[in-house]
Amino acid sequence: MRLTPVNLLFEDSRPGRRTVRTPGADRSLATAGLPREELREKPVAWPEMGELDLVRHFTRLSQRNYAISTNFYPLGSCTMKYNPLVNEAIAGQGAWSGLHPLQDDSSVQGALKVMHDLAADLGEATGLPGVTLHPAAGAHGELTALMVLRAWLDEQGEDKRRTILIPDSAHGTNPASCTLAGFKVVSVKSDDMGLTDMDDLRTHLGDHVAGMMITNPNTLGLFEDNIAEICELIHQTGGKVYMDGANFNAIMGIARPGDFGIDMMHLNLHKTMSTPHGGGGPGSGPICVTEELTKYLPTPAVVKTNGKYRLRTPEASIGRVRAFHGNFMVLLRAYSYVKRLGAIGIRRVAENAVLNANYLRVKVRDHWRVPHDRICMHEFVARPTMEMREAGIHTMDVAKRLMELGYHPPTVYFPLVINEAIMAEPTETESRETLDGFAEAMIQVAKEAIAGEEFLHAAPRNMPVTRVDEAKAVKNPNLRYQHEA
Numbered sequence: 001m002r003l004t005p006v007n008l009l010f011e012d013s014r015p016g017r018r019t020v021r022t023p024g025a026d027r028s029l030a031t032a033g034l035p036r037e038e039l040r041e042k043p044v045a046w047p048e049m050g051e052l053d054l055v056r057h058f059t060r061l062s063q064r065n066y067a068i069s070t071n072f073y074p075l076g077s078c079t080m081k082y083n084p085l086v087n088e089a090i091a092g093q094g095a096w097s098g099l100h101p102l103q104d105d106s107s108v109q110g111a112l113k114v115m116h117d118l119a120a121d122l123g124e125a126t127g128l129p130g131v132t133l134h135p136a137a138g139a140h141g142e143l144t145a146l147m148v149l150r151a152w153l154d155e156q157g158e159d160k161r162r163t164i165l166i167p168d169s170a171h172g173t174n175p176a177s178c179t180l181a182g183f184k185v186v187s188v189k190s191d192d193m194g195l196t197d198m199d200d201l202r203t204h205l206g207d208h209v210a211g212m213m214i215t216n217p218n219t220l221g222l223f224e225d226n227i228a229e230i231c232e233l234i235h236q237t238g239g240k241v242y243m244d245g246a247n248f249n250a251i252m253g254i255a256r257p258g259d260f261g262i263d264m265m266h267l268n269l270h271k272t273m274s275t276p277h278g279g280g281g282p283g284s285g286p287i288c289v290t291e292e293l294t295k296y297l298p299t300p301a302v303v304k305t306n307g308k309y310r311l312r313t314p315e316a317s318i319g320r321v322r323a324f325h326g327n328f329m330v331l332l333r334a335y336s337y338v339k340r341l342g343a344i345g346i347r348r349v350a351e352n353a354v355l356n357a358n359y360l361r362v363k364v365r366d367h368w369r370v371p372h373d374r375i376c377m378h379e380f381v382a383r384p385t386m387e388m389r390e391a392g393i394h395t396m397d398v399a400k401r402l403m404e405l406g407y408h409p410p411t412v413y414f415p416l417v418i419n420e421a422i423m424a425e426p427t428e429t430e431s432r433e434t435l436d437g438f439a440e441a442m443i444q445v446a447k448e449a450i451a452g453e454e455f456l457h458a459a460p461r462n463m464p465v466t467r468v469d470e471a472k473a474v475k476n477p478n479l480r481y482q483h484e485a
């Protein structure tokens with residue numbers, strides 16, 4: 001019989017039978033406090049197999065997964081870049097993974113230093129010195145910042161200000177977070193350039209406005225040129241400006257949001273700073289705020305006094321937003337990433353991310369319609385040309401055909417302000433050869449689209465799952481595991 005921790009719960013009271021124990025483990029600890037009648041009578045019958053079969057099983061599963069470590073993953077708005085393995089190795093060291101969040105501060109000074117110094121570096125990079133590392137994702141950062149905003153408004157006696165302005169190109173989490181935080185959302189139009197329409201923005205200003213949430217670079221991959229003026233207008237009206245910093249990869253080391261007037265922002269460390277993501281977890285969405293708003297940040301914050309790191313509750317803290325200290329292992333990877341690259345390396349990341357996106361944009365623009373065909377940031381949006389549409393081809397057909405050609409498709413049908421959008425974000429970690437290969441695939445599909453629609457409608461033919469009825473899959477999901485024939 002194989003001994004597993006679960007077997008600790010097995011107590012065999014039959015005469016002559018031994019009680020199963022895991023060597024070295026204290027059985028009474030595992031069963032302490034559990035009612036006797038709840039204990040297992042028999043050990044769990046785990047499936048038995050040799051190591052080689054197990055290795056093959058997991059290797060096969062991993063090969064069915066499309067990942068950045070297998071091929072190009074130009075998923076716009078997601079920054080699917082290569083995360084240096086050295087940061088994984090550091091996070092995997094037992095010195096870190098063996099820590100317990102309830103340990104005394106004096107025994108975890110190294111971990112507190114990591115959090116303290118990472119917060120200082122993020123504050124420096126954003127120009128917003130108040131930093132909390134607690135939020136577990138970008139959306140959680142948005143919610144946390146809006147709670148900070150509410151606390152600030154309430155203290156100013158401005159509790160009637162409950163409207164947040166959000167450009168119509170925003171990511172869906174922005175309005176969702178506002179609603180969750182008890183604010184009303186008013187949408188601001190984008191202009192012909194793909195930027196916030198300044199005239200429309202002015203019509204929404206007033207003493208009901210709590211603030212504005214703006215993504216910069218925005219979800220069309222464009223830098224909001226009027227950002228300083230937007231911040232000024234919102235401040236004049238009595239509100240604060242929140243920047244969705246999910247796209248910080250394009251500007252870090254080059255522009256500091258605090259310098260152009262932003263009051264609060266979040267960072268997606270799992271996109272920008274070296275944590276593999278996708279599949280839902282674990283992430284980290286620290287928020288950075290101005291000096292004025294620092295006292296409202298969640299508890300606890302790490303401070304350094306007399307050469308020692310300790311935990312402190314900010315003066316007017318909104319309270320806890322997460323158990324313990326956020327996702328520490330993500331913070332550790334980000335710390336390692338920032339320290340290894342340094343200020344110059346971080347800037348080069350952003351420069352190359354922008355360079356690669358522009359390289360790709362220019363390569364495909366004669367075959368695709370690029371609605372805002374000028375210098376973009378880290379990503380760009382394209383859409384099928386009129387000829388492709390007349391041939392009956394939709395963006396979804398293109399995405400499926402790219403899968404057949406071995407590429408993860410770019411983001412499709414987002415942002416919503418562009419009909420039939422396809423949004424590519426190559427990231428800084430890809431080589432010119434990879435970009436050329438992908439551009440050729442995009443051009444090939446554009447030509448095929450014009451040549452014959454049925455061919456594309458049938459894609460993908462070489463995937464474990466071929467074309468599915470997307471609408472039916474959402475409305476009537478079949479979640480049962482089906483064994484392959």
Ligand SMILES: Cc1ncc(COP(=O)(O)O)c(C=O)c1O
Pocket residue numbers: 077078137138139140171173215219244246247268283285
């Ligand atoms: C622009 C933008 N804002 C916010 C988010 C939300 O981040 P998270 O998925 O970490 O909650 C995303 C995620 O894709 C995003 O692209």
